[in-house]
Amino acid sequence: MPRVHEILDLEYKPKLPKDMSMGIGIVGAGEIVREAHLPAYKIAGFNVVSITDLDTTRAQALSVQYGIPRVYETVEELVADPDIQIVDIAVPAEVQPSIVELATNHGKHVLCQKPLADTFSNAQSIVSMCEQAGVRGAVNCQMRWAPGIQASHTIIKRGWLGDLIQASFQVNVLQRFERWSFLRDIPTLEVMYHSIHYLDSIRYLFGTPSYIFADGSKYPGQVCAGETRTLIHIAYEDERRALIYDNHNNWCGQDDWYAAFRFEGTRGVIKGTNGALYNYPTGREDTMSFISREIDEDYWFTPRLTGRWFPHAFIGTMGELMIAIEEDREPVNSVRDGLETLQMVFAAYKSMDERRAVWLHEITG
Ligand SMILES: NC(=O)c1ccc[n+]([C@@H]2O[C@H](COP(=O)([O-])OP(=O)(O)OC[C@H]3O[C@@H](n4cnc5c(N)ncnc54)[C@H](O)[C@@H]3O)[C@@H](O)[C@H]2O)c1
Numbered sequence: 417m418p419r420v421h422e423i424l425d426l427e428y429k430p431k432l433p434k435d436m437s438m439g440i441g442i443v444g445a446g447e448i449v450r451e452a453h454l455p456a457y458k459i460a461g462f463n464v465v466s467i468t469d470l471d472t473t474r475a476q477a478l479s480v481q482y483g484i485p486r487v488y489e490t491v492e493e494l495v496a497d498p499d500i501q502i503v504d505i506a507v508p509a510e511v512q513p514s515i516v517e518l519a520t521n522h523g524k525h526v527l528c529q530k531p532l533a534d535t536f537s538n539a540q541s542i543v544s545m546c547e548q549a550g551v552r553g554a555v556n557c558q559m560r561w562a563p564g565i566q567a568s569h570t571i572i573k574r575g576w577l578g579d580l581i582q583a584s585f586q587v588n589v590l591q592r593f594e595r596w597s598f599l600r601d602i603p604t605l606e607v608m609y610h611s612i613h614y615l616d617s618i619r620y621l622f623g624t625p626s627y628i629f630a631d632g633s634k635y636p637g638q639v640c641a642g643e644t645r646t647l648i649h650i651a652y653e654d655e656r657r658a659l660i661y662d663n664h665n666n667w668c669g670q671d672d673w674y675a676a677f678r679f680e681g682t683r684g685v686i687k688g689t690n691g692a693l694y695n696y697p698t699g700r701e702d703t704m705s706f707i708s709r710e711i712d713e714d715y716w717f718t719p720r721l722t723g724r725w726f727p728h729a730f731i732g733t734m735g736e737l738m739i740a741i742e743e744d745r746e747p748v749n750s751v752r753d754g755l756e757t758l759q760m761v762f763a764a765y766k767s768m769d770e771r772r773a774v775w776l777h778e779i780t781g
Contacts, residue, residue: 418574418576418710418711422574423711423717424719426566426567426570426571426719427566427567427570428563428566428567428569428570428721428723429563429566429723430460430561430566430723430728430729430731430732430735430736431732431735431736431739432460432461432731432735432738432739433735433738433739433741433742434742435738435742436460436461436462436463437463438462438463438501438502438738438741439463439465439497439499439500439501439502440457440462440463440464440465440500440501440502440503440504440734441464441465441466441467441468441488441494441495441497441500441502441503441504441524442454442464442466442467442468442484442503442504442506443467443468443469443491443494443503443504443505443506443507443515444469444505444506444507444529445467445468445469445471445474445475445477445478446469446474446506446507447596448506448529449467449478449506450478450481451726451727452558452726452727452730453504453506453727453730454478454481454482455727456727456728456729456730456731456734457730457731457734458482459727459728459731460731460734460735462731462734462738464482464484465484465485465486465497465499465500466484466485466486466487466488466494466497466499466500467479467484467486467487467488467494468487468488468489468490468491468493468494472487472489475487475488491515491518492518495518495519495521495522495524496522500524501524501525501741502524502525502526502527502734502737502738502741503515503519503524503525503526503527504526504527504734505519505526505527505528505529506529506556507529508598509529509531509532509533509534509608510533510534510538512528512529512532512533512538512542513533513538513541513542513545516528516542516545516546516553517545519551520545520546520548520549520551520553521549523549523550523551524551525551525552525553525554525737525741526546526551526552526553526554526751527553527554527555527556527733527734527737528542528553528554528555528556528751528754529555529556530555530556530557530612530613530616530754530757531608531609531612531758531761532555532751532754532755532757532758533758536755536758536759536762536779536780536781537781539751539754539755539758540755540781542751543751543752543755546751547752552737552740552741552746552747552750553750553751553752554733554736554737554740554747554749554750554751555733555749555750555751555753555754555757556730556733556749557612557613557616557617557733557749557754557757558725558729558730558732558733559613559614559616559617559725559729560616560617560620560729560732560733560748560749561728561729561730561731561732561733561736562617562690562692562702562724562725562729563701563702563704563721563722563723563724563725563728563729564677564688564689564690564691564702564703564704564721565617565620565621565677566732567704567719567721568621568677568679568686568688568704568706569620569621571684571686571706571708572621572679572681575683575710576681576683576684576706576708576710576711577679577680577681577682577683577684577685577686577708578681578682578683578684578709578710579655579681579682579683580621580622580623580656580679580680580681581655581656581657581680581681581682582656582657582658582659582678582679582680583618583621583622583650583656583657583658583659583677583678583679583680584658584659584660584661584676584677584678585611585614585617585618585659585660585661585662585675585676585677585690586659586660586661586662586674586675586676586677586678587614587660587661587662587663587664587674587675587676587690587693588661588662588663588666588672588673588674588675589663589664589666589673589674589675589693589696590664590665590666590667590673590696591610591644591664591696593605593606593609593640593642593644593664594638594639594640599640599642600639600640600641601640601641602641602642603641603642604642604643604765605640605641605642605643605644606632606642606643606644606645606646606662606664607630607632607643607646607648607761607764607765608642608761608765610662610664611646611648611660611662611764612757612761614660614662615648615650615660615757615760615761615764616754616757616760617677618650618658618660619756619757619760621679622652622656622658622679623652623656624756624759624760624776625650625651625652625656625658625760625776626651626652626653626775626776627650627651627763627773627774627775627776628648628649628650628651628760628763628764628767628773628774628776629648629649629651629767629772629773629774630646630647630648630649630763630764630765630767630768630774631646631647631648631767631768632645632646632647632764632765632768633645633646635665638665643768644663644664644665645662645663645664645665646660646661646662646764647659647660647661647662648660648662648764650760651773670694670695670696673693673694673696674689675689675690675692675693675694676688676689676690677689677690683708683709683710684706684707684708684709684710685706685707686704686705686706687704687705687706688702688703688704688705689702689703689704690702690725691703691724691725692724692725692726699724699725699726700724701720701721701722701723701724702721702724702725703718703721704718704719704721705717705718733749736748736749737749756776758779759776759779760776762779763775763776763778763779766778766779
């Protein structure tokens with residue numbers, strides 16, 4: 417029987433390193449850095465020492481807003497800064513390998529953006545660059561550190577769900593992807609840039625599956641070239657199954673939107689909502705309830721969670737990389753681990769193209 421303090425403490429808050437002085441240099445001064453990286457790092461107290469962007473005015477504006485000491489004109493200058501231990505990358509995926517190359521050549525650790533790369537072979541080359549340089553590489557799939565997901569991880573780790581059976585993410589909101597110019601013309605949109613978080617979280621909680629059957633479709637008249645509605649069925653060798661149902665074209669108003677998750681096992685169930693997708697763009701806290709026969713067969717616990725997927729979970733991805741550097745081990749969000757999330761992404765697209773279930777081992781490069 418779990419003790420009361422365990423039930424009250426679901427250990428979902430992002431952890432911080434002992435040494436908070438590690439220098440961070442940021443590449444990219446776009447929306448995600450402005451709205452998530454820098455607000456999160458300010459809350460955590462991380463040491464951002466420099467920033468660069470192709471558009472230097474953007475980097476300068478964020479340097480003023482967040483008191484970042486140095487703005488560099490080029491990535492080459494930034495990676496040469498001896499005060500930087502970690503290069504934090506937030507640019508479109510196709511640019512990421514070239515920046516990882518520059519950073520690892522200078523012996524810097526890297527936090528890569530999701531998606532890790534636009535092709536599986538580019539992702540593999542990022543892993544090789546990090547491993548050959550002997551630096552730590554991590555991926556910013558920060559949903560793992562969203563309060564509802566991290567609390568679920570604790571509950572699962574403690575065995576309160578028993579044998580895992582079923583995971584689902586069900587999302588029905590309005591997201592105008594065309595607001596980002598780099599998303600407008602790409603043929604692979606929703607899974608690559610949004611449901612990748614759900615795929616990664618499913619892997620984190622339930623493990624890596626065997627095969628995927630996916631369907632992606634558009635909305636009549638949509639501006640973007642890629643899919644904006646997806647249905648993904650995920651299967652394992654045993655009885656575990658997972659489902660992602662995701663529509664980004666809900667025009668009925670925010671009162672009708674929902675973003676729910678549910679994780680079921682033989683001994684318990686977790687159900688909750690992903691607060692970041694409500695009250696958009698401000699968001700709200702995640703909600704979560706759980707029941708477990710390991711504790712009480714009839715009682716739903718409803719802890720109040722604080723912190724959000726955006727920005728607080730970004731403390732989790734960077735914090736885990738820093739702790740891994742301190743402890744001289746691979747981060748749990750390592751670039752090598754991220755390859756399996758990308759295998760799920762590319763298996764989903766292959767499944768859409770070929771209208772069949774695709775095994776992850778078919779995605780090789
Ligand atoms: N982890 C998440 O939840 C999350 C959320 C949103 C976006 N992202 C990722 O972050 C990345 C950026 O997204 P965004 O919304 O900030 O886009 P954005 O278009 O607002 O910003 C991208 C910035 O990168 C700069 N840039 C491009 N190439 C560069 C280069 N070679 N050197 C320096 N700067 C360069 C651009 O000038 C721009 O300022 C994307 O890969 C996206 O997938 C992740």
